[in-house]
Amino acid sequence: MAYHSFLLEPISCHAWNKDRTQIALCPNNHDVHIYKKEGNGWTKTQVLKEHNGQVTGIDWAPESNRIVTCGTDRNAYVWTLKGDVWKPTLVILRINRAARCVKWSPKENKFAVGSGSRLISVCYFEQENDWWVCKHIKKPIRSTILCLDWHPNNILLAAGSCDFKCRIFSAYIKEVEEKPAPTPWGSKMPFGEVMFESTGTAGWVHGVCFSESGNRVAWASHDSTVAVAEGGKTAVITSLSSETLPLLCVTFITENSLVAAGHDCYPALFVYDGEKGTLTFGGKLDVPKQSAQKGLTARERFQNLDKKATSDTKEAVLESLHKNSISQISILQGGKAKCAKFCTTGMDGGMAIWDVKTLESAMKDLKIV
Amino acid sequence: MAKNTLPSRFRKVDVDEFDENKFVEEHDEATEQPGPDTGEVDNLIRQGDMMSAFHVALRNPPINSKNPVIKEKAQAVVLRVLTSFKSSDIEPAVKSLDSNGIDLLMKYVYKGFEKPSENSSAVLLQWHEKAFAVGGLGSIVRVMTSRKTI
Numbered sequence: 001m002a003y004h005s006f007l008l009e010p011i012s013c014h015a016w017n018k019d020r021t022q023i024a025l026c027p028n029n030h031d032v033h034i035y036k037k038e039g040n041g042w043t044k045t046q047v048l049k050e051h052n053g054q055v056t057g058i059d060w061a062p063e064s065n066r067i068v069t070c071g072t073d074r075n076a077y078v079w080t081l082k083g084d085v086w087k088p089t090l091v092i093l094r095i096n097r098a099a100r101c102v103k104w105s106p107k108e109n110k111f112a113v114g115s116g117s118r119l120i121s122v123c124y125f126e127q128e129n130d131w132w133v134c135k136h137i138k139k140p141i142r143s144t145i146l147c148l149d150w151h152p153n154n155i156l157l158a159a160g161s162c163d164f165k166c167r168i169f170s171a172y173i174k175e176v177e178e179k180p181a182p183t184p185w186g187s188k189m190p191f192g193e194v195m196f197e198s199t200g201t202a203g204w205v206h207g208v209c210f211s212e213s214g215n216r217v218a219w220a221s222h223d224s225t226v227a228v229a230e231g232g233k234t235a236v237i238t239s240l241s242s243e244t245l246p247l248l249c250v251t252f253i254t255e256n257s258l259v260a261a262g263h264d265c266y267p268a269l270f271v272y273d274g275e276k277g278t279l280t281f282g283g284k285l286d287v288p289k290q291s292a293q294k295g296l297t298a299r300e301r302f303q304n305l306d307k308k309a310t311s312d313t314k315e316a317v318l319e320s321l322h323k324n325s326i327s328q329i330s331i332l333q334g335g336k337a338k339c340a341k342f343c344t345t346g347m348d349g350g351m352a353i354w355d356v357k358t359l360e361s362a363m364k365d366l367k368i369v
Numbered sequence: 370m371a372k373n374t375l376p377s378r379f380r381k382v383d384v385d386e387f388d389e390n391k392f393v394e395e396h397d398e399a400t401e402q403p404g405p406d407t408g409e410v411d412n413l414i415r416q417g418d419m420m421s422a423f424h425v426a427l428r429n430p431p432i433n434s435k436n437p438v439i440k441e442k443a444q445a446v447v448l449r450v451l452t453s454f455k456s457s458d459i460e461p462a463v464k465s466l467d468s469n470g471i472d473l474l475m476k477y478v479y480k481g482f483e484k485p486s487e488n489s490s491a492v493l494l495q496w497h498e499k500a501f502a503v504g505g506l507g508s509i510v511r512v513m514t515s516r517k518t519i
Contacts, residue, residue: 118390142392143392163392164516202511202514202515202516202517203510203514222510222514223510223511223514223515224506224507224510224511225507225511241468241472241507241508241511242505242507243504243505243506243507243508244505244506244507245506245507245510246510
């Protein structure tokens, strides 16, 4: 587990380039900083200044090497590399509230922006006018969209919202693509069609993720639950109420295993069994270094009793790698089917890289199916 | 003297109802639960069968009801059962609940904290401690975020 502390401020969002040598992140201000890996450390190579408000989402398209950023200034910019410099192109999103999240589609010909205006802007490039155009998905969204994830077929888009629902929409744009083949989520996919809507969740949906095949979608919500839905004639939803603080981000690392992290500052593994229809907690993925448990002297015991009314030896210091909530998780190697490495960034300004093989061998009961 | 001659019916309109941003709670299709059966619970307490009284009291929570009377009644019944328990019996009672039951128990405990009576808070704190040991912080978060209040 490698941990690098970038800053003292929270990292609002981050994105990696294709070969994982560069990371673009927002240090909780209006800029995007790009760091390049040099040896064992990171050096800041560029600062992208264009936004007038906090940058809330960054996504780096691996093939076309373009960065899209969105912010609270209600704008999104597409950055292209011209020589050594990143040049921004403004995208008019036609929203009147802050943008909250942005994701490139798998084919990188469109991207979706979730905003506080209770709609999703799906943007595509119009060749004739040399301009990014956007279409809105409005119904039946009733509140801010917090997170997005694309289905591998480039058409379906999962969105988690503050109206307590996770939905899958069709973002089919006829100008840039062919009609899609039927999927377990449905066969008719006109733009804006709701293919799936979750029931039963009671909290804001903070994180959403499709599995590699696109047949499953998982979401984490503010009522400390994680749920997985499997597409089919009637979608089957399985959810797990966890005993931890709410989770903020979730991702599939194999078709059956999820890693999620949030306000408890450590990533946790969840295992989904499609046949039995169960979702179970697989274990904490953060093994704190076993600090020598020195015995408390009688004096210390009395001091504890006096100060904290307890003779408990548990300190108030967090033992996990991250010292504050983890807000984003991204896959580094292996894709969502056989993830080998993933990265987490959080409000402590740090980034941790987790190696799946090392975790599996370090924790004996851990089974990643 | 200064009588209003212009149309003023618009002043009686509640403009907030027409605000397109207004969040209207979805009405749950589930049937309204009447709340636990007071008579049955009383009988079981009198017989000394605290475990069954506990389980009966936690049945049929009035979550879909908009009637405050039913909610008050349910809260009173549950509080009676919780205060009639011996301290040593609290832990096995909590252990006999499933995860939904723990969440429901936590909801009643926090509702009980809202209107404390002489000894209720001390007893509720004991129940809180035992329920927290099983349900963790998640159960408390679910009490805070749940849209379906008991």
